[in-house]
Amino acid sequence: MDKQLESALSSTDRKVLTIIQSGFPIAPRPYEVIGEQVGITEAEALATVRSLKERRIIRRLGANFNSKGLGWRSTLCAAKVPAEQIESFVAEVNSHTGVTHNYLRDHDFNIWFTFIGPNWETVVETLAAITEKTGIEVLNLPATELYKIKVDFNLTEND
Structure with missing residues (x-):
């Protein structure tokens, strides 16, 4: 990992990023699930993701789909x-x-x-x-x- 980025990320930041990059929970309360996996509250998990977006560490948070499979x-x-x-x-x-x-x-x-x-x-x-x-x-x-x-x-x- 880039040393400058590594120093900008807390342990919680790194844990949340590791989970959400490919395993974002499909659940009614996904940040509650993330919080449980990381050992923080739902509010803390959401605040962590918001902070990562504000710091532009996360540029986009959204689903990817098989466009060709959908005919697009x-x-x-x-x-x-x-x-x-x-x-x-x-x-x-x-x-x-x-x-x-x-x-x-x-x-x-x-x-x-x-x-x-x-x-x-x-x-x-x-x-x-x-x-x-x-x-x-x-x-x-x-x-x-x-x-x-x-x-x-x-x-x-x-x-």
Whole structure:
């Protein structure tokens, strides 16, 4: 683990992160379940997750689903965005609910994002709308092969 991040995380933080990264409880009171597993109260578990989000250690907390299995389509996208337009371009991209990731890269194609829609037509239409609204062409790079790599980190090994 990164030493700076490690020093920013308490033992409780690490235990909660280890549980929720792939084993978030599907229960009426998930933070109560997390609290029981960690040895803290439900309120403390919720406060821990809120703190991790506020500190931007957790960027997103939500479900992942098999979009292809549900008949949805996804694609990787890239764009060459001038520095003075990055903020407005990213705001437009992120305004679409189908955007699942959005990254700034040190490359000619400096903005990369993934987009998912209920069908291919919606994907293509949405990317065209982003281009029309921003004046920046979006490169559509649908996968030809799908590789899923699942990585879990045991953040409690030092406890």
